[in-house]
Each structure stands twice: as C-alpha cells, then as structure tokens.
Amino acid sequence: QVQLVESGGGLVQAGGSLRLSCAASGRTFSSYAMGWFRQAPGKEREFVAAISWSGRSTYYADSVKGRFTISRDNAKNTVYLQMNSLKPEDTAVYYCAADTRPGTVAASTVGSWGQGTQVTVSS
Numbered sequence: 841q842v843q844l845v846e847s848g849g850g851l852v853q854a855g856g857s858l859r860l861s862c863a864a865s866g867r868t869f870s871s872y873a874m875g876w877f878r879q880a881p882g883k884e885r886e887f888v889a890a891i892s893w894s895g896r897s898t899y900y901a902d903s904v905k906g907r908f909t910i911s912r913d914n915a916k917n918t919v920y921l922q923m924n925s926l927k928p929e930d931t932a933v934y935y936c937a938a939d940t941r942p943g944t945v946a947a948s949t950v951g952s953w954g955q956g957t958q959v960t961v962s963s
Contacts (some may be wrong), residue, residue: 841842841866841867841868841909841951841952842864842865842867842872842938842951842952843864843865843866843952844852844862844863844864844936844937844938844952844953844954845856845862845863845954845955846860846861846862846934846935846936846954846956846957847853847861847862847863847957848860848861848868848875848953848957849934849957849959850958850959850960851960851961851962852926852959852961852962853959853961854912854918854926854927854928854961854962854963855925855926855927855949856926856961857922857924857926858916858923858926858959859921859922859923860876860902860920860921860923860934860936860957860959861864861918861919861920862918862919862920862921862936862954863916863917863918864886864917864918864919864938865908865917866868866952867891869917869959870893870894870914871893871942872893872938872940872941872942872951873890873891873892873893873916873938873939873942873943873944873945874890874891874910874919874936874937874938874939874945875887875889875890875891875899875910875936875937875939875944876881876888876889876890876910876919876921876935876936876937877934877935877937877947878930878932878933878934878935878959879884879931879932879933879935879956880931880932883932885935886901887901887945888900888904888921888934889901889904889908889909889921890909890910890939890944890945891910891911891912891919892942892943893942895911895914895955896945897944898910899944899945899947901940903929904923904924906922907923907925907926908921908922908923908924909921909922909924909945910922917919919936921934923939923959926959926961927961928961928962928963929961930959930961931959931960931961932959933956933957933958933959934956934957934958934959935953935954935955935956936951936953936954937950937953937954938950938951938952939951
C-alpha cells in the first residue's frame with residue numbers, strides 16, 4: 841500500500857501558476873506510474889496527467905496540454921504538477937494517484953489515492 845499526501849493547492853487569479861506536490865511513502869516509489877486527477881463540483885473525477893515510473897513518458901488531458909507539466913523525483917518519492925496559465929475552469933480538488941502498473945495511469949488501475957488539495961482560480 842502507498843500513502844500519498846498532496847500539497848500546494850490554493851487560490852490564484854486567472855493566468856497565474858501553482859505547483860502541486862505529492863509525497864509518497866510505502867511501496868517502492870520508482871516501480872509504478874503516478875498521476876493527477878481532478879474533480880470539480882457537480883462533475884465526475886477526470887484524468888489530468890500521468891508519468892511513467894522512469895519519468896520518460898508523460899500523458900496529458902487535452903484540456904491541460906501545453907499549460908501543465910507533470911514530473912517526478914524518484915530520489916525524493918515525490919511527483920509534481922506545475923500548472924501555468926490557469927483558467928477558472930481548472931478550479932477543482934486535485935488528487936494524486938499511484939497506479940499498480942509502471943507505464944501509465946488509469947482510474948480503473950489506481951491502487952492508492954491522496955486526500956486531495958483544492959485549487960481555486962478566480963476570474
């Protein structure tokens with residue numbers, strides 16, 4: 841089992857930036873893919889970004905491509921989500937996820953979820 845703790849959320853104006861962090865403990869961090877999902881009020885949880893165990897492969901939702909960057913530091917057991925050019929529609933609770941596979945992340949194969957961190961973008 842992996843324990844995940846997110847940090848870095850907050851309130852920012854449209855066009856601003858935030859960096860989310862997710863610290864992992866438990867199972868060997870470098871053996872599995874990591875990702876970020878988000879859930880806005882009244883909507884279902886949606887995929888945002890994922891990164892393979894090595895960091896060599898990354899994947900993004902079309903809505904964030906070119907604005908968000910996912911990265912990981914296996915020495916620090918931490919995954920990051922750099923969010924630039926934020927829009928009001930990015931407002932949501934952001935969840936860190938650890939998959940059970942090394943290559944990518946899918947909601948159906950996530951083994952552990954973080955508790956979530958609120959991101960609010962004002963217009």
